């Protein structure tokens with residue numbers, strides 16, 4: 001199942017949904033929308049997506065998506081942004097990555113990837129990634145990437161307890177501290193295809209980064225154990 005959080009992505013969402021279905025025919029695409037002032041929901045529905053609604057916020061939208069995927073028994077979940085940044089062709093390498101990992105992140109900064117990003121933002125992502133790596137106990141390069149694939153055990157964890165304000169590097173720290181195998185694969189991404197970013201305002205972005213840093217510490221200190229693994233969760237991933 002592919003989960004797409006989307007707010008005010010009306011001009012882009014249909015292409016995102018169709019792009020995913022073109023590489024994974026028959027897959028259920030679930031767009032979680034809230035607070036849009038445009039026709040995001042209608043466009044997504046017309047393109048063949050299931051549309052769910054959530055309370056305001058990126059993290060809350062994802063949480064609704066994970067709860068839906070868990071209740072549906074999806075064999076895997078991939079989260080994809082609704083702004084066209086994530087190339088659908090990358091889904092194959094993310095899903096392949098699940099053969100020996102529980103959570104796979106598409107990284108813009110591993111060798112072989114690529115992302116035209118202003119230096120200041122690159123620096124901020126690098127600093128947050130280093131911080132999350134410290135508390136997660138594993139080197140990560142792109143903790144703010146929203147392109148992630150996961151096995152059902154991780155989805156179950158996320159469905160029951162997902163942060164409601166900030167959900168980026170802190171979620172990866174949580175997964176690592178819970179014992180899930182996390183890995184990154186290189187993915188070339190492009191800037192959003194239009195519309196406005198949730199990180200538009202420098203003040204909001206700074207607050208977001210501080211909050212993420214704080215939550216990384218909290219997750220790092222409060223989840224020292226390993227999650228029990230179900231044997232069925234180790235099977236090769238099938239069509240979701």
Ligand SMILES: Nc1nc2c(ncn2[C@@H]2O[C@H](COP(=O)(O)OP(=O)(O)OP(=O)(O)O)[C@@H](O)[C@H]2O)c(=O)[nH]1
Pocket residue numbers: 004005006007008009032033034035054056057058061080081082083085144146191192196197198199
């Ligand atoms: N449902 C929902 N989706 C949201 C909300 N805020 C952001 N999104 C979606 O989440 C995805 C990621 O948000 P972006 O604003 O693109 O954030 P980003 O990719 O980190 O930033 P850019 O690189 O500037 O695009 C997009 O598909 C947004 O439409 C929200 O409040 N509710």
Ligand SMILES: [Mg+2]
Pocket residue numbers: 081083085192197
């Ligand atoms: Mg984006």
